[in-house]
Structures are given as C-alpha cells and as structure tokens.
Amino acid sequence: MKPRIKKDLAEQLAPKIIDMARARSMLAGDPLREEAFAKELGVSRSPIRRGFGLLAELGLATKEHNRGYFLTRDARSIDVRSLPLDVDPFEDFYLRVVDDVVAGDIRSPFFEAELLRKYEVPRGQLIKVLNRLGHEAMIERKPGQGWVINSFLHDAEAHIQSYRFRMAIEPAAVLEPTYRVDKVAFAKARHLQQQMLDGDIFKISRSEIFQIGSQLHELIVRCSGNPFFLESIRRQNQLRRFMAYRSNVDRPRLISQCEEHIQLLDLIESGHREEAAAFLRKHLDVVSRLKTVGFDTALGDEHENAAVG
Numbered sequence: 001m002k003p004r005i006k007k008d009l010a011e012q013l014a015p016k017i018i019d020m021a022r023a024r025s026m027l028a029g030d031p032l033r034e035e036a037f038a039k040e041l042g043v044s045r046s047p048i049r050r051g052f053g054l055l056a057e058l059g060l061a062t063k064e065h066n067r068g069y070f071l072t073r074d075a076r077s078i079d080v081r082s083l084p085l086d087v088d089p090f091e092d093f094y095l096r097v098v099d100d101v102v103a104g105d106i107r108s109p110f111f112e113a114e115l116l117r118k119y120e121v122p123r124g125q126l127i128k129v130l131n132r133l134g135h136e137a138m139i140e141r142k143p144g145q146g147w148v149i150n151s152f153l154h155d156a157e158a159h160i161q162s163y164r165f166r167m168a169i170e171p172a173a174v175l176e177p178t179y180r181v182d183k184v185a186f187a188k189a190r191h192l193q194q195q196m197l198d199g200d201i202f203k204i205s206r207s208e209i210f211q212i213g214s215q216l217h218e219l220i221v222r223c224s225g226n227p228f229f230l231e232s233i234r235r236q237n238q239l240r241r242f243m244a245y246r247s248n249v250d251r252p253r254l255i256s257q258c259e260e261h262i263q264l265l266d267l268i269e270s271g272h273r274e275e276a277a278a279f280l281r282k283h284l285d286v287v288s289r290l291k292t293v294g295f296d297t298a299l300g301d302e303h304e305n306a307a308v309g
Helices: 002-022 033-041 045-057 090-102 113-121 123-135 156-174 181-197 205-222 227-245 251-269 273-308
Strands: 062-063 066-072 137-139 147-149
Touching: 002 033, 002 045, 002 090, 002 113, 002 205, 033 045, 033 066, 045 062, 090 113, 090 123, 090 205, 123 137, 156 205, 156 227, 156 273, 181 205, 181 251, 205 227, 205 251, 251 273
Parallel strands: none
Antiparallel strands: 062 066, 137 147
16 A cells, blocks of 8 residues: 555656646746755645656656756646646645635634534645645744744735735845846746747646745845845735735736736846836836735625624
C-alpha cells in the first residue's frame, strides 16, 4: 500500500506543478525548483520531487544528474486536463475552503473536527489544505488546539491600507538608481499578459490569475535591486491573496488590468521610469477602489447572511 499512497500524492501534485509553471510562463529547459514549488503548495520537498518524477514519466520533464528536473515543453502548451492522471480535486477543495473562510462561513477560532464533519473529506486532505492556508498566512494554528483566521481578511480598512502601502512602495522601487530591467523576464511577463487578453482570463483558475498578477508586480519591484522593497511586496501579496480570489470572479474587468500591465512594462523598458512610476501609482489606486467596492459588497452580504442565520 505504501507505494500506492505515494503515487496518489504525486498524481495530486503533478497538475498543480504544471499550473504553477504556466502561471510563471516557464519555458522548455527551465529548471523545476523543489523549494519554490513546495513552499507554494504547502507540502514538503519529498512529494514535490515525486511529482517531478511523474512528470518525467509523462515526458513533460527530464532529470539531469546532480542538477535536478527541467521542463521539456513550454508550460503554456501543456493541457493539464489531458494528462493521464487520476487527480484528486485538491485545488477545488482548497478554493472551497478559501471561499468559506472569506465569506465568513467558517468562524474563528475553528477546529479540525468541525471541518471534517462539514466537508466529509479524509483528514489527511484537510490537514494538507490547512497547512497550505497556514503557510499563506490566511490562518494560524493556536498553541493548543484549533486554528484562528487572519483578521486582515475581514478588515476593509486594512485592505485599503495595504493598497496605500503598495502605492508608496512599488513606484518608489521603479525609481531606484539601481533599477535594471530583466529583459527576458519582461518578455515572458508581456507574453503572458497577452495570452490572458487572448482568452486565458476566462479559462484559468482564480489562484493562477492571482499568481500571474502578483508575479508581474514582484518582477517590477525585483528589478530595483533593493531586497527590502521586494520582501515588502511579497508580504503584501501573501496577505492580499484571498481578497484577490474574491474579486477575480469578475473576469471581464481584468481585461483593462492586463492592458495596463503591458503598458507599464513598455514604459519601464523604454526608459520612461518617471512616467512609469506615476502610471503604476494610478493603476494601483484605480484597482484598489474597484476591489474595495467588491470587498464592501461582500462584507455586506456576509452581515446580511449572518443576520438571516
């Protein structure tokens, strides 16, 4: 039974690895880093390694001695649905729990036993999802038993302040004297935004949409060469992930954001960094207003539901 359990876990993780690679617009020959994938998916490196091995069996990756695994095809060309895998709906269950936490259907503090009754899933699967949410700072394990939910999720003022912070940090990063454009990474990001405009906005998952947007903003800040700016924006992305999941349901609105992302990349790469910084600040201001309206509406629905209940 032991090898079968390992195989099942690898089958669960393999599609998620491809989803992450697609979100990062990884190309044939790009390395698959165990640590990065393990951190994002909330598991140890060992099952990630087995997932890489399964992708190698399917011809989607190759293992090089003392170097690790590398993609054999552009990630965007891989259709996860066509893979011959008996996949457990790990991501679907994860997003279901996220929706319930954000909507207030799961109250803080909560205990694993009540979620096991609520969802009727194996305890191992629930623990994996809870550990992933803990790693993403959505929830935190209590010293004794149970979990508490990050108060940021239901705090409209904190959400506004997060965007105000980004409006200060990200444009400042663009104006750093050490700023150097990563042309290869910019080209990948631009191509990915165009693919979104060409129809991917309506095809990919909410988590992948968030990854694509957050990684673009991290790229812009990373090119500043200032690690303090980069660490700050990564922390903000971690906190706002779940508010983004809520707002990303309105996919047509994301079209203008993708168009602005491409315009922003063009401004920076052409050397117009002062103009780019002003454009970025306005972009974040507009997005924050749109998402805050969605946030307030959702909170209103939560309060109404609570009153009815």
